[in-house]
Amino acid sequence: MKNETTLTEVEVAGDAKKMTSGTVSQKIAIVTGAGSGIGRAVAERLAAEGAVVHLVDLNADSLAETSRRIGGVAGTHVLDVRDADGWDALLDEVMATHGRLDVLANCAGIQLTRGLLETSIEDFRQVMGVNAESVFLGTRAAVRAMLPAGQGSIINIASNFANIADGLNTAYCASKAAVAHFTKAAALDCAQRGTRIRVNSIHPGCIATPMLEREIEDVAARRGDPDTSAVRAEWDALAPLGIGTAEEIAWTALHLASDHSTYTTGAEFVVDGGHIIR
Template identity: 40%
Template structure:
């Protein structure tokens, strides 16, 4: 019999082929869960699932499509028999100052982050309400608290995820479905390491702990929120930032 904080549980993780999403999948599997990874890149998500091994399935899809999100949920139920944890993690960046940002780039970021999180939350909550349990984890960002230069789209979307999380949590709490958000700070991923050195250095200067976080440090917080360790928590926003913007 599987052991661990998530023994016997099934989790769907969007944006699961790399970075924070992949780290969450690794951590969940180590704690006894089965995972369904969702990602836009069909080849990458298949490779990620194969690398994770038994108990992991990859599904290509677009989180801005209700049908694709439904397919993720259905895969979890059809393959593993339940949906116990939903991690809405998929995201993109299209950075530019407001003056230079094309309207299309504003819409793309809002759709992936905010609409994608809403679709994932709605689809998961529908299943979890019926079974009388479940945990939904929405990935916000410290950018949704303080705002970042050149990220009017991203900061707005990440702030919106906080409001969405709190409102949705109130709707389903009576059914024992919990919805919480995480706000990562500077985390060492392929996306952040592609920043110009000057930008990286300026962000590092704001972190009292003096270092960037690692993807697994977000994964461990996601594990806490997914498990019964956080059984009396819903509608919360957890900052994981090394002390940035205290």
């Protein structure tokens, strides 16, 4: 029988009425990097669709702002996503409160716009730590929590720089390729354990967030040009559809979080306005 999605009008706290398919209604979700950009948009989208969302970030003020925008969330957690003990404590708290975890979206990340010769070993370790080790730690902690129910969805934000190389982003490219391939190995492990825990990666292109803004400013400054408009125009021309929005990434995260993607695991979702097909 064909699946039918029923759209329902719901009241979203502090906001206008919105349409929701209810596909993540009452799902228990953790979103990292929720204080800014893509993580914030994913948290907002999941909450708007009825999920019970826990927000995670290093920055307490930006977490509070996301919580305010959503109109109340299940919890805000200041956590460095490289902290293994911190992950265990977070999952203990979520499990003690809700008894289960349905969704983890690993969105926290940093970018370092540096070529090979400008990248120190400390730089490399920092980027690998925040972008890749964190995804290992979060996925491992979430899978442990999801095992009793035998189901769940883990969404790892990689980058289209996992698929295409960029000489100005050597450590970043390495970290995102690690996320993409780790995601597939973790998906296999979960399936081979006989669970329906799904692990997928999203590969955004240039998305208008504070991270992209910092990169544009950094590149312009290194060219000695205080005006960022030339760099911005170059970045905009990378993809046939130009620079995207965090909300456009959040819709893909919603699909992966929902029961509309129950047969999808170990997959890469490239959401980059056509950048990699050029």
